[in-house]
Amino acid sequence: MKSKAVVFTSPGNIEMREVSLRAMNDDDVILETYWSAVSAGTEKMLLNGRLPSMQMTQYPVVPGYETVGKIIRRGKKVPESYEGKFVYVSGSLGYTDVNAAFGGASQYIISPLHKITLLDKLPDPSVAIALPLGATALHAVELGTISKKKILVIGQGAVGLLVTEFAKALGAEKVVATDLNAFRLEKSRADVKINVSETAVGEVLAEMELDVIIDSSGSMKAIEDNLRFLKMHGEIVFGGYYERVDLAYAQIFMKELKLICAKQWALGDLDRVRDMMGTSLIDFKRIFTHRESIHGNIPKAYETAFSNPNCLKMIFNWQED
Structure with a gap:
């Protein structure tokens, strides 16, 4: 054929x-x-x-x-x-x-x-185009400790936007989102939105300590720049794809941070997200x-x-x- x-x-x-x-x-x-x-x-x-x-x-x-x-x-x-x-x-x-x-x-x-x-x-099957990204986002969120925690989502592209929504839906206390793009931040439903091309993250977070960083940017530099906001025993979920892992080790060592790699989605996630749709x-x-x-x-x-x-x-x- x-x-x-x-x-x-x-x-x-x-x-x-x-x-x-x-x-x-x-x-x-x-x-x-x-x-x-x-x-x-x-x-x-x-x-x-x-x-x-x-x-x-x-x-x-x-x-x-x-x-x-x-x-x-x-x-x-x-x-x-x-x-x-x-x-x-x-x-x-x-x-x-x-x-x-x-x-x-x-x-x-x-x-x-x-x-x-x-x-x-599904009344509208076309929405299922978002199934793999939705399942990927759900998997990344569930790998972290989310409920009643303060979360930073780096990047508000397609996956980052869905990560933000799942984090809120799964009981995060507060979700902070960063991006360089105003359009993406406008679409975000994060509790706190920071355009890092205009405002330093530290100016907004002040003394806030984060429990989990979920990266959806694929940028090692963006991850490294935000490690200082994590509390002791905080978590970093790598939700992007990286050619190399390259992070300064001092913050990871001193805070005993937990690094978690989210490959794709887990068995059953596609069906779960389909039902949510x-x-x-x-x-x-x-x-x-x-x-x-x-x-x-x-x-x-x-x-x-x-x-x-x-x-x-x-x-x-x-x-x-």
């Missing part, structure tokens, strides 16, 4: 190309994509050749792990009830002529049934800032996603003419 897909052909080069799907197994489904999104972190590193070298990251490669579509075909072992249902899938390795990291930016996607997340109870607890769509038809200027859309600080999430509409 053939499919049109976004393909990174070499460092810095993006094409819409026809690709081939592998043969279907009995426990597979094929979905037609309705919406996919750009990961401004992972996909930027992939396009620039900065992800760890392995077979799946070798060009040509189909990017993407944020895809919502409708099941149009099913294998013999898949119940008929799945036909026509909207699902989320975190990409696909089901291509024969290109690699996939992680293969979600494709018109058609083949996936084993156990890797999909059903969305049939059916409530008014958190406004997941607040991160959806930019949209583009898949028939539009895709390289330009990626440039916007990667370089415009006001672009929290670029969404591609695959059904728009």
Whole structure:
């Protein structure tokens, strides 16, 4: 089966190309994509050749792990009830002529049934584009000691905004958020918001001692600059992706700080966040800032996603003419 897909052909080069799907197994489904999104972190590193070298990251490669579509075909072992249902899938390795990291930016996607997340109870399935970021944010928050604690969230990009919301929902006493961008801070629901391009964090926090720092910026410098606000035995949750861990050790040593790495999401988090999307607890769509038809200027859309600080999430509409 053939499919049109976004393909990174070499460092810095993006094409819409026809690709081939592998043969279907009995426990597979094929979905037609309705919406996919750009990961401004992972996909930027992939396009620039900065992800760890392995077979799946070798060009040509189909990017993407944020895809919502409708099941149009099913294998013999898949119940008929799945036909026509909207699902989320975190990409696909089901291509024969290109690699996939992680293969979600494709018109058609083949996936084993156990890797999909059903969305049939959501009034608006498009909100599930936020599932992976929501699950990532929830996992980072739950790795820290949050309830009745004072929390600093560094960075109010898409993940940082959701980290802030989850921290409040899970009982944090106070949530402080920092960012360099006024637009992002306007979207934030933190109790205290600090634009660090204009105001020093110390001027606002004064004598406040923090229990936990959750970093969503990916910046070692930003983490290091804020270590002095942590109390003894405080926690640092690394919620971004870092090429190197490089922090001055003195503060960590003297305060016996606990360093926690949040890889992705835990088993069951996607389903938990999906269920939250059916409530008014958190406004997941607040991160959806930019949209583009898949028939539009895709390289330009990626440039916007990667370089415009006001672009929290670029969404591609695959059904728009």
